[in-house]
Amino acid sequence: MIIHVVQPGETINSISDYYKIPVDRLILENGITNPNNLAIGQTIVIVQPETLYTVRAGDTLESIAEQHSTTPMELLRNNPYLSDREYMYIGETIVISYQTNKTRTIATSGYIFPYIDKSVLIKTLPFLSYLTIFNYRATREGEIVSSADDTELIQLAKTYGTAPMMFVSTMTGEGIISREVAFEILGNPSVQDSLIDNALQIMKAKGFYGINIYTEAINYDNLNIYAEFLKRAAAIFHSEGFRVVITITPATNINTPNISFEKIDYSKLAESVDGIILSSYDWARSYSYPNAIFPVNILRELLDYMVSIIPSEKIFLGVTALGYDWTLPYVPGATEATVISYNSAVQIAADNGIPIQFNEAAQSAYFYYMDVDGNLHVVWTKDARSFDARAKLVEEYNLQGLSFWTVMKFDAQMWFVINNQYYIQKF
Known part of the structure; x- marks a missing residue:
């Protein structure tokens, strides 16, 4: 597993080309909501598939799992988007397993x-x-x-x-x-x-x-x-x-x-x-x-x-x-933060052209930005x-x-x- 941190000038297509993983799979696996405007400092997880399978007529999760000596739950974990729909499509490619080193x-x-x-x-x-x-x-x-x-x-x-x-x-x-x-x-x-x-x-x-x-x-x-x-x-x-x-x-x-x-x-x-x-x-x-x-x-x-x-x-x-967005200056007991998701935090950074920073000791992402009213904010989140x-x-x-x-x-x-x-x- 590689955790790629987006650098200035990179796009979803350039990252896809570099790692030779299709753009749509990068987006699906990482839940990326801003593929056309990546934020500098945004993380994208790269894992190469070990075994892929092309769905055929009559296939079910159970039959595919049995064929590859795995479980339907493992297939859903490797392809969580399948939970969003009732059927698999003939001809679509799903991940049977990734190149990982799971030990326990x-x-x-x-x-x-x-x-x-x-x-x-x-x-x-x-x-x-x-x-x-x-x-x-x-x-x-x-x-x-x-x-x-x-x-x-x-x-x-x-x-x-x-x-x-x-x-x-x-x-x-x-x-x-x-x-x-x-x-x-x-x-x-x-x-x-x-x-x-x-x-x-x-x-x-x-x-x-x-x-x-x-x-x-x-x-x-x-x-x-x-x-x-x-x-x-x-x-x-x-x-x-x-x-x-x-x-x-x-x-x-x-x-x-x-x-x-x-x-x-x-x-x-x-x-x-x-x-x-x-x-x-x-x-x-x-x-x-x-x-x-x-x-x-x-x-x-x-x-x-x-x-x-x-x-x-x-x-x-x-x-x-969860991530949190505070308006500064902070006043103890009075300043209330807004709860935000990582994707929402990334969108704020991307829209404002703000690089996302990373605190190594805390292992947490953060950045500062100004809102439309000129108020300074700080965001802490997890990537x-x-x-x-x-x-x-x-x-x-x-x-x-x-x-x-x-x-x-x-x-x-x-x-x-x-x-x-x-x-x-x-x-």
Whole structure:
């Protein structure tokens, strides 16, 4: 795999000629939306196909997969555009395999809200081991409230060999956490019993594979209480055959240019569960200091600490594909960033003739630009190099896998990078 960084004067045609890969394939594989006006500094992932196949009359994904000793899921990962339509066309060429050096299988988990575009979900599911549905909120009485019917999503996930996970927190769809409710639940064993029983009934009725519990606002004072609750809950869920995962947001200071995290003994939380997701919710807040989201240099410090206290094979590294656009000057608590995709960021850079820069320490792309009103902006986003660096941490630290917040939009380049490094666990 080569990550090509667009240089001045290059076009999609010149890059195609240089690597001898058709233009339409470069566009499809990378999800390029600005092929006629590339931005300097934009990334394009280059992977040469190993085996190609020309579709014939009567072919199906299943028959082609069987013929080449692979799986329909692998074909969809190598040709995700096929998920956008019902049929393959006679005479079209699809990729059976790429020239890659995959050495291991990892687990991947993606968060969605119930209102996800079904076409996006269908395109994404081949890449996911677990689908975490953000749909259940715990109340102070131990009741569990859902925001929508997720029955169709659960069944769809299973069709693609993806395990649906129930996500429980006190967080609203807007991302507002009720610490008061969490405090009341943790302080009342009878409420905990109700919460555990209600979660168990929902998992059984809906057909979930397991539960993902968001352990909110962990600190030195509530750590032991959380650990005891998780021990009780996990014992019950495990006895019924359900997988138990927790999501934590490492306590960090993100309101200054120098991000830091507290070394809390998270091993107490991980003892009873099957996986622990190191989330980046707080690092992706729209009111945070303009900076890279989950910078790799800080991630390494976090992982160095985490693997010293938690078995590495239990850890999922949280990744967010989101980018942020801040209007400057930044005013703490008042300046709100706009969430943007990588393609949107690239379009801004291309339209303004601004080269995209890259911070090597953070492994994140950024640039400054002026809007039509003369306001200065800074954009931080992730490109192929960013995803490549974060994906490589899984191998380096021997982690269980990657967890993505969120997969509400399909990021072709991100999945292309990951698909050419790892096999994806399926059920």
